Amino acid sequence: MFLSHLVICFLLSLADASPLVRRQNVDCAPDSPTGLKAECWESLGVDKFIQDWMAANATAADCGNLGFAQCYLQFNGLTTLTCDLITSSTCPPPSSSVEYSSNQHFYVLWNIYAVYQFFNQYSQAMSNGVGLAGQTVGKIVSAVAPPVEANEPESALLGVLTSTIGIVSTFAGVIPGGAGTAVNLIAGGISQALEFNKGVSDALLKQTANDRFIQLGDISASLAELVADYQLNLLDAVSKIQRDDATFRAACSTGGFSQRITTSLTIQSNELYRQLQLFVLSSTLRANGIVSAKSTGLSALQVATETDQISCTALSPGGFCNQWWIDNEGNTYSFHNPGDTANTHVALTAMIVDEGWATLDQVFKVEACAGQKTAFDPATLGLGCIATHGFCEWNYQPDLAQTRAQPQFKNCDNDPNWGTLCSSFEERILIPESYLGPILKPDKNGFSQFCKSL
Numbered sequence: 001m002f003l004s005h006l007v008i009c010f011l012l013s014l015a016d017a018s019p020l021v022r023r024q025n026v027d028c029a030p031d032s033p034t035g036l037k038a039e040c041w042e043s044l045g046v047d048k049f050i051q052d053w054m055a056a057n058a059t060a061a062d063c064g065n066l067g068f069a070q071c072y073l074q075f076n077g078l079t080t081l082t083c084d085l086i087t088s089s090t091c092p093p094p095s096s097s098v099e100y101s102s103n104q105h106f107y108v109l110w111n112i113y114a115v116y117q118f119f120n121q122y123s124q125a126m127s128n129g130v131g132l133a134g135q136t137v138g139k140i141v142s143a144v145a146p147p148v149e150a151n152e153p154e155s156a157l158l159g160v161l162t163s164t165i166g167i168v169s170t171f172a173g174v175i176p177g178g179a180g181t182a183v184n185l186i187a188g189g190i191s192q193a194l195e196f197n198k199g200v201s202d203a204l205l206k207q208t209a210n211d212r213f214i215q216l217g218d219i220s221a222s223l224a225e226l227v228a229d230y231q232l233n234l235l236d237a238v239s240k241i242q243r244d245d246a247t248f249r250a251a252c253s254t255g256g257f258s259q260r261i262t263t264s265l266t267i268q269s270n271e272l273y274r275q276l277q278l279f280v281l282s283s284t285l286r287a288n289g290i291v292s293a294k295s296t297g298l299s300a301l302q303v304a305t306e307t308d309q310i311s312c313t314a315l316s317p318g319g320f321c322n323q324w325w326i327d328n329e330g331n332t333y334s335f336h337n338p339g340d341t342a343n344t345h346v347a348l349t350a351m352i353v354d355e356g357w358a359t360l361d362q363v364f365k366v367e368a369c370a371g372q373k374t375a376f377d378p379a380t381l382g383l384g385c386i387a388t389h390g391f392c393e394w395n396y397q398p399d400l401a402q403t404r405a406q407p408q409f410k411n412c413d414n415d416p417n418w419g420t421l422c423s424s425f426e427e428r429i430l431i432p433e434s435y436l437g438p439i440l441k442p443d444k445n446g447f448s449q450f451c452k453s454l
């Protein structure tokens, strides 16, 4: 820090104090009383400044070897700094109280620093949260208890970890007093860099070995190692951004890195790893064959007033009663296991909410993602689908005869035991615990139409 100040002061004496050209009426001086501003990247024409600088100086500055960030720093006398490796401890912020040869020059230095600092802190936040996240996914796996051999490809898990970039970028409160604008600009910039240079997203998602699978039962124990692998990928990806001037310009083009990001990105691990929790939860449900079963247009609260065969008098925080979760449109969902229809998942439903593993809409409203692959999407810095376990919509019929004649679900096969008679000399049928339809009520002669066990 002290040394780098010396270097900057030394540069000062050489600085060319030519007047600034401003395209807009924005104060983009390093010592502007209104601070650093996102719009200065654009209004100072920093993109073109870098392109011109590269055209004139790249060869002399040895940019082919050093990469953009390091050749720029070194050619400008900042020979002690290393800003292209997020593991480095020698990339201090450029001081705003010294003079620079131009505002453009200052903003280039600042952006090099800010890219380093953002990813350095993000990587640290991953480390800070990994212990707790490992315990949490361990609890999820033991609560749902998938078969021992159930596994997920490492590629999917790396995709989930990569999506934490999106979380970091949108997490409110990173900028004191700010409404997250700066972070959204950062997200936009990172997304542009990833889309511009596929090598960066390839680096992020690089697997240690091809086709490696991780057993769900081992995720808790393997998480620290997985995160360490991901951090190495991140190191490589950030150096690709810093070393290639065009990729760097793409990352900085939105102005997100032209601002002062003063607070640390030490984000609560339950925010950073929330998508991982949902992914693991969904994977374990899928491994057990458990699906989300939707009773369209039926509210368990209402049904409970019409029959005493189900119980739902009030909703708990999280919007559920017993195994029933009710959405805003008055549909009810519950977990359903086609191979074990006699059991409810009351305890699991409550645990998901109480432990904060996910929200119930995330585990039940999975229609669009059921059966899809979980993959990182560079355009959104998120995951196309996180919860991919099955989704079945009940095909309720008005009476017992039609219930027996029609398929159980609109979009899934019947359960193996669907249609089983309660005993050989009667019409009543066995229904699963997720059933919320009309035959819960007695028929027109007052006779029961179902049983829940044989």
Ligand SMILES: *[C@@H]1O[C@H](CO)[C@@H](O)[C@H](O)[C@H]1NC(C)=O
Pocket (backbone or CB within 6 Å): 049, 052, 053, 054, 056, 057, 075, 076
């Ligand atoms: C090339 O580098 C020199 C020395 O730092 C600098 O004065 C000059 O402005 C640079 N050229 C361009 C086009 O940026």
